[in-house]
Amino acid sequence: MRGARLWSRHPDEPLVDVKIVDGRIGGISPTAAQAAPPASGLVCLEAGGRVLVPSLAAVHEHFDSSGLGAAFRPHTAGDSLEELIADSRGVWRESSVPLIDRVRIAAVRTIASGATAIRSHVQIDTECRLERFEAMATVRDELAGVVSFEIVAFPQCGYLQDPGSEQLVDEALAAGADLVGGIDPCGLERDARAHLDIVFGLAQKHHVGVDLHLHERGPLGEFTLELVCDRVTALGMQGLVTISHAFALATLEPRPLQRLLGRLAEADIAVTTIAPMETAPLPHALLRETGIRCGLGQDGMRDGWSPWGDGDLLRRTRQLALRSAWSHDEDIELAVDIATRGGRAVLDASQRPRVAMTEDAVSGLAVGAPADLLLVEGTTVTEALMDCGPQRTVVRRGVVVADGGRVLL
Ligand SMILES: [Zn+2]
Numbered sequence: 276m277r278g279a280r281l282w283s284r285h286p287d288e289p290l291v292d293v294k295i296v297d298g299r300i301g302g303i304s305p306t307a308a309q310a311a312p313p314a315s316g317l318v319c320l321e322a323g324g325r326v327l328v329p330s331l332a333a334v335h336e337h338f339d340s341s342g343l344g345a346a347f348r349p350h351t352a353g354d355s356l357e358e359l360i361a362d363s364r365g366v367w368r369e370s371s372v373p374l375i376d377r378v379r380i381a382a383v384r385t386i387a388s389g390a391t392a393i394r395s396h397v398q399i400d401t402e403c404r405l406e407r408f409e410a411m412a413t414v415r416d417e418l419a420g421v422v423s424f425e426i427v428a429f430p431q432c433g434y435l436q437d438p439g440s441e442q443l444v445d446e447a448l449a450a451g452a453d454l455v456g457g458i459d460p461c462g463l464e465r466d467a468r469a470h471l472d473i474v475f476g477l478a479q480k481h482h483v484g485v486d487l488h489l490h491e492r493g494p495l496g497e498f499t500l501e502l503v504c505d506r507v508t509a510l511g512m513q514g515l516v517t518i519s520h521a522f523a524l525a526t527l528e529p530r531p532l533q534r535l536l537g538r539l540a541e542a543d544i545a546v547t548t549i550a551p552m553e554t555a556p557l558p559h560a561l562l563r564e565t566g567i568r569c570g571l572g573q574d575g576m577r578d579g580w581s582p583w584g585d586g587d588l589l590r591r592t593r594q595l596a597l598r599s600a601w602s603h604d605e606d607i608e609l610a611v612d613i614a615t616r617g618g619r620a621v622l623d624a625s626q627r628p629r630v631a632m633t634e635d636a637v638s639g640l641a642v643g644a645p646a647d648l649l650l651v652e653g654t655t656v657t658e659a660l661m662d663c664g665p666q667r668t669v670v671r672r673g674v675v676v677a678d679g680g681r682v683l684l
Contacts, residue, residue: 278306279322282632286654295646298672325650326659331588332618335547335572336395339407341381342577345372363579375410384586389649391671396429401439408447421676427486429456434473435464448481457487484515496523504542513543514624521546525555536565545621549574550595570618604657646673
């Protein structure tokens, strides 16, 4: 790769060439004024002075509810969780575009925006049964050459509120779902212990990780998180559990928050955020300081829950910086760090960011790191995020998988 701005923090930083060998960064050197032809056996990708960052990881998606690519549908749901669930359950089949095509459109847009790793939840309940899972698994298999793709078997309507869904999630896990989901053990399910018995029972049975939706705020969410920490420790599942949304962490007072963060770090529980509109942002600097892995996703996109979301994870990264009211370059760089290294660490605890991006040979931009890369217009990381330009090139394991908005299948 010739002429890139490597995690550039100043417009005058010199350009570099990045040698990629066997899918990894094999060397980084200043770009010579006179370009020599590439050595034999090498192919040259012109970066054209664009900013080089690690590729994005989209770690909280719901591709099976996406309305992208279909006729626009006005929002009809009420505001409570129960009303949103009921509305989306009633309308998910009503679309001008078949389900599998909507899943594919959402996935492809996400990859074209810069992502080489995806974790999507898929709704499983006693009405849709495994129909949505099967569509998602088909698209996952189609895209296996361009993206790493995990599926969470997600009981959107609850296990206890929708009897029979436990057996269906069990079947999805046997059929290749990668993680077991759960949702609001107190707020929706009204019986935290019974809900967590099911979630962790399925995780143990299938030897998979857990990704739990937790909208519960304040002390209620704190209580649930304490129970989850207890389970993770008792079962030795450190590094295998993610809490999605984790609104409690945005709504607790400083002292209980500090204590809870200590417990989450001890249990090595990750969190994901979607940079939500309706709740304060997570305490991202504190999470990074405490060593808690945190990644970014888009949640639903133009679905029964809301018309927001366009499949562009880089724009969602800008939303994370905007919602956090960040203006300083180092804060805005943290937003990109969360969307790249942060997400990868959610998917694989061994990739936790420990050093500066340009010294990180595990998932950053140093020699030895995987060549999972994103080129985007701009002279610095901050400018690139402010502009979110369309001329992006996405590289996975050293191979260009998307360019200028198109996925190369
Ligand atoms: Zn979600």
